[in-house]
Amino acid sequence: MNARRIDPHAERIRRNRLHPRHQEFVRPAWRWNGPNGVTRIDPHAIGVVGPNGIRRIDRSGAVVEAQPLASSPIENGPSRRMVVIDDPAGFVMVVPECPEGRLSDHDRDLFGLARQLADGQPLAVTAVTFQGAVAGLEEAGADRWIDLSACVEGDCYDPESRLAALVSVEAAMSPRHWLFADSFPGGGDLGRRLAARLSRSSSHGASARAATRVWQVAEGLALSRAGDRQDIQRELPRILLALPECAEPVSETRHEARPVSIDAAGSMPSAIPSAMTAVGVVDLGRVAVDPQQIPLAQAPFILSAGRGVGDWAGFHHAAEVLGASEGASRVAVDDGNMPRARQVGATGTFVFASCYIAVGISGAVQHLQGIAKCQRVVAINRDPGCDMVKRADLALIADGDAVLAAVCERLGQPRAAEPSEAVSEAGSGALSKEERYHDAA
Numbered sequence: 196m197n198a199r200r201i202d203p204h205a206e207r208i209r210r211n212r213l214h215p216r217h218q219e220f221v222r223p224a225w226r227w228n229g230p231n232g233v234t235r236i237d238p239h240a241i242g243v244v245g246p247n248g249i250r251r252i253d254r255s256g257a258v259v260e261a262q263p264l265a266s267s268p269i270e271n272g273p274s275r276r277m278v279v280i281d282d283p284a285g286f287v288m289v290v291p292e293c294p295e296g297r298l299s300d301h302d303r304d305l306f307g308l309a310r311q312l313a314d315g316q317p318l319a320v321t322a323v324t325f326q327g328a329v330a331g332l333e334e335a336g337a338d339r340w341i342d343l344s345a346c347v348e349g350d351c352y353d354p355e356s357r358l359a360a361l362v363s364v365e366a367a368m369s370p371r372h373w374l375f376a377d378s379f380p381g382g383g384d385l386g387r388r389l390a391a392r393l394s395r396s397s398s399h400g401a402s403a404r405a406a407t408r409v410w411q412v413a414e415g416l417a418l419s420r421a422g423d424r425q426d427i428q429r430e431l432p433r434i435l436l437a438l439p440e441c442a443e444p445v446s447e448t449r450h451e452a453r454p455v456s457i458d459a460a461g462s463m464p465s466a467i468p469s470a471m472t473a474v475g476v477v478d479l480g481r482v483a484v485d486p487q488q489i490p491l492a493q494a495p496f497i498l499s500a501g502r503g504v505g506d507w508a509g510f511h512h513a514a515e516v517l518g519a520s521e522g523a524s525r526v527a528v529d530d531g532n533m534p535r536a537r538q539v540g541a542t543g544t545f546v547f548a549s550c551y552i553a554v555g556i557s558g559a560v561q562h563l564q565g566i567a568k569c570q571r572v573v574a575i576n577r578d579p580g581c582d583m584v585k586r587a588d589l590a591l592i593a594d595g596d597a598v599l600a601a602v603c604e605r606l607g608q609p610r611a612a613e614p615s616e617a618v619s620e621a622g623s624g625a626l627s628k629e630e631r632y633h634d635a636a
Contacts, residue, residue, distance in 0.1 A: 203588050275449040280338050283319035286370040287312050289337070290323045290361070292381040295495070295549055298331045299570065300439065301376050306336040307442035308435075309374050311412055313338075318371060322452065323364060325357060332452040336445035340452045352380070355476055358388045365393065367457040370433075377408055377436035386436045393434070405434040410441050486520040491537065491544040494520035497569075499539055502526045503555020503576060506596040510554065512610040513599040522546065524556045540565035554595035558583030575599075 287309045291302035309320040321339035322332050325347050332340055346360035347353050364370075375386030386405055393403035406429060411418040417435060419427045491497065498514045499522030500507075514521045523533035525542055539546055541561040551569040556562060558574075558581055566572060566586075574587035575595045584590040591598060603609050 203590065206585060275334070275447060278338075278448045278450050280317055280319050283338070284316050285318045286321045286339070286368050287318050287372045287374065288321050288323055288364065288368075288370045289374045290382060290385065291329070292376050292378065293324060293326050293329050296326050296329065297570075298329060298335055300444075300568070301378070303335050303444035304439055304441050305374050305376060305437055307444045308409075308412060308437055309372075310336045310445055311442055312372055312431075316371075320450070321368075321370070321455070323361070325360075333449050334445065336448070336450055337452040338450045339455045341455050341457065351480075353476065354380075354385060354388060357385055358392060361385070361389050362392060364457055365389075372431075373434045375434070375436045377438055383407075383436055386434055390434045403433055405436055406432045407436045409435045409437040412442075486514070486518055489520050491520060491522060491539065491546050494522075494546065495549045496520065497522045497539070497546055497548045497550070498552045498554065499523060499556060500527050500533065500554050500595075501556030502530065503557075503595050504532075506600070507532055509596055509599055509603075509610055512608075513603055516603050516606055516608045519552070522551075524562055525559070553583050553587070554599065556583050557581045558586055 289302075289305050289309045291298055291305060293299070293302060306320065306322075312318065313320050319338040320336055321341060322329070322335075322337040323341045323343060325343050327342060327344040341364060343357070343360040343364075347356050361373075373386065373389060375382035375389075377383045377386070387407075390403050390405035396403070406417040406419055408420045409417050410420050410426075412431065412435075415431050416428050417431050419429070420438060421427045486494065486496070496517070496519045498510075498517060498519035500510050501524040504510050504527070511521070521533070521537055522539040523537045525538055525540060527533050528535055528538045528543075535543075538544065539562060540559070541564040543565060545565050545568070547568045548566075548570070550571045550573070551566050552573045552575065553566075554575045556574070556576070557578065560582075563582060563586055571589075572583075572587045574581075574583045574590045575593060575598050576584055576590070577592065577594055578584070579590075579592045584592070600610070
C-alpha cells in the first residue's frame with residue numbers, strides 16, 4: 196500500500212499569507228504573463244538592498260532564484276525569540292492537567308495567562324507536573340519545571356499525595372500565584388484542596404481564597420464568570436482556577452523550562468522524596484467502558500466515517516480493535532449507514548477528542564466546525580485536495596477501507612470473512628463491491 200504523506204504544518208504556513216514565516220515556504224511570483232501576453236515583473240520581489248543602503252533591482256531574477264526555499268519548520272529550527280530569566284523576583288506556578296501525557300489547549304491557555312501575570316515583574320512561570328517529562332513546555336511559556344512524578348504512584352487518582360507535594364512546593368518557593376484549570380476532577384479539585392489547606396494558615400488567610408471560573412485578568416482584577424451575563428470582579432488572589440480561552444497561548448517567545456527540584460523541608464536538592472503516602476483515598480483503577488457508550492462530546496478517541504467508506508463491516512471492526520468511539524459525517528448518516536446520534540459537526544455534535552480519525556470524509560464546513568477543538572486530526576482520503584486533508588495534522592492519501600484493514604491486520608486482529616461475503620464472492624461476479632457489503636450488512 197503506497198500512501199503519500201504531506202507536512203500539514205508547512206501546508207498551513209503556505210496558505211496563511213499573514214504567517215511570519217510565509218515567505219520561507221512560498222517563493223514569490225516575481226514574473227508572470229499578463230492577459231495581453233506581455234511579461235510583467237514585480238520590482239518589490241526582485242529588489243535587494245546593497246551595502247550602501249540603496250535598493251537595487253536585478254531584472255534577471257537571479258537574486259530571487261538564489262534564495263533558499265524552506266521545506267519544513269522542523270528543519271529550520273525554532274523561529275521564536277528566546278527568553279531566559281536567570282534571577283527571577285518570584286514564581287507563578289502552573290499545574291497543567293496534561294491528559295495522555297501532553298499539553299492540552301486548556302493548559303496552553305493557562306500558560307498564556309501566567310505570562311500576563313509574570314511579564315514585567317519579572318516572575319518565572321514554573322510548570323508543576325505529575326507525569327514526568329512533558330513535551331512542549333518551552334513553547335508553552337515555562338521558565339522553570341518541577342517534576343513531582345516521584346510523589347505519586349502512576350496515573351492514579353491520588354489527590355492527597357498531590358496536595359502534599361504542592362504544599363511542599365509552597366513552603367519552599369512561596370510563589371506569587373497558583374494557576375489551575377477549572378475542571379473536575381482535575382485541576383478544579385486539586386486547586387480547591389490547595390486553597391482550603393493554605394487558608395488554614397494565619398500567614399495566608401483570606402488571600403488564599405481561590406478565584407474560580409476565571410476568564411480574564413486585567414488591571415490587578417480577576418474576572419470570574421458567574422452566569423451568562425454576569426461577572427464577578429475581585430482583587431487578584433494567589434490561587435486562580437481558570438476557564439478555557441482565559442488568555443492567548445504563547446506564540447512569539449520560547450523559554451528554557453529549566454528543571455528545579457525541591458523537598459518537603461524547603462531546600463533544593465537534586466531529588467524529590469517519595470515518602471508522601473496518601474490516606475483516605477484508594478484508587479481501584481479505571482472501570483472498563485464500551486467506547487460506543489461514551490457520548491461523542493466526551494469521547495477521547497473517535498473513528499469517523501464518511502461516504503468514502505464502502506466496507507462498513509470493516510469500519511465497525513476497526514473501531515472495535517482500536518477501542519475508538521464511532522462517528523460519522525452527515526452524508527453517511529443521511530445514507531442510513533450510521534445513526535443520527537453519531538453525526539459529527541455543527542448540525543450534529545461538537546467533539547473535543549484528543550485524536551480524531553476521519554475516513555473518507557471530504558470536510559464540509561459544518562463538519563470542520565464540529566472538530567475545531569480536536570487536538571489531533573488524521574485524515575484518510577483518496578483526494579489530496581479535499582478540505583479535510585488540508586485541516587488534518589496527518590494525512591494519508593489512500594483508500595480508507597484498505598488502510599483500516601491493514602491496521603487491523605498489523606494489530607493481529609484481521610476481520611474474518613462472513614459467510615454471506617464468501618457466498619457472494621463465490622457466486623456471480625456481476626455484483627459490485629458496494630452491493631456485496633450491503634448484502635453482508
